[in-house]
Amino acid sequence: MIKNSVVMLALALILGSCSISKEVRNERKTINGNWVLEHVGYEGSEGSFKSMLFEDANGFCFEGSTWYFLENNSTGSYAIPTDNSVCAGGVRNIRWSVLENENGNDKLQFKYIDEKKKDIYGKVGYRLEILSLNESQMTLKSDVNVDGSPVSVVYKFSKQ
Template sequence: MVKKSLIFVAVMGLMLSSCSVSKSARTQRNLFSGSWTLDNIRYENNTGNFKSTIFNDAEDICFEGSDWFFRDNNSTGRYTISQSTLCSGGDRFFRWSVVEPSQNYSSQLQFKFIDSNRKDISGGVGYRLNIASLSEQAMVLKSNVSVDGELVTIVYEFSKK
């Protein structure tokens, strides 16, 4: 009986440690938590004027000034776009996490769209943004896209509310 209990405790410990989040990821999650404003979207690694549809949702101009909220205790959030002639306003809900860095990338914000009842509405499709910088006051996220075979980096600059 003691042997079975030890094995059970060892297996549970292994399972919990394999699912745990590193201290670095926990720190980043805590920094994300709260309300942010997306102040600016700009483009790097290429020249010219760019206009893009962000997250298969709206044009880049619609995201400037949008409000973002990250809740770290249940990994949900939302962003709100203001209604205008170019933009379909309203709340968009998502489930998010911080992905640990690897050899190929730095830490990343990962999210996928959900409905107001927290059900997946994206068919499992999600987005990853590289975390270029993150502090209690500001964050910069980046994503690389290909435009006519050329790499363009979309830079998202946020300030904490």
């Protein structure tokens, strides 16, 4: 009887340590669905920028892209519009999650996957700070260095 109790307690501790917080669970539910990336902006430096985002396409190519997040299996995709000859349009499959940050804003993270839901580039992925999130709007930010100076890339989404 005591052995069973100890085993059950150990199992409960293991399962409890793997669970996500209520806040992250709510963020995942809010992110779930279809979004449009309305605007990509830059903060922290003057001038105009030409940027390669997510090692995929120029920043302006992402404006108007549609993003789909499926909460129940943490997969999704984004599609860059094909109406611009400069941008390599098409769909990219992703696996995503929300990373809890006790010292600041939580982060949306994703990595590329193939049609069979296998990682394409191993442990390479991207993390974007969640600045704001509600049922209709989401603002994310990533910090980068440009010529040794910090610049923030800000992504403004609207839910469809």
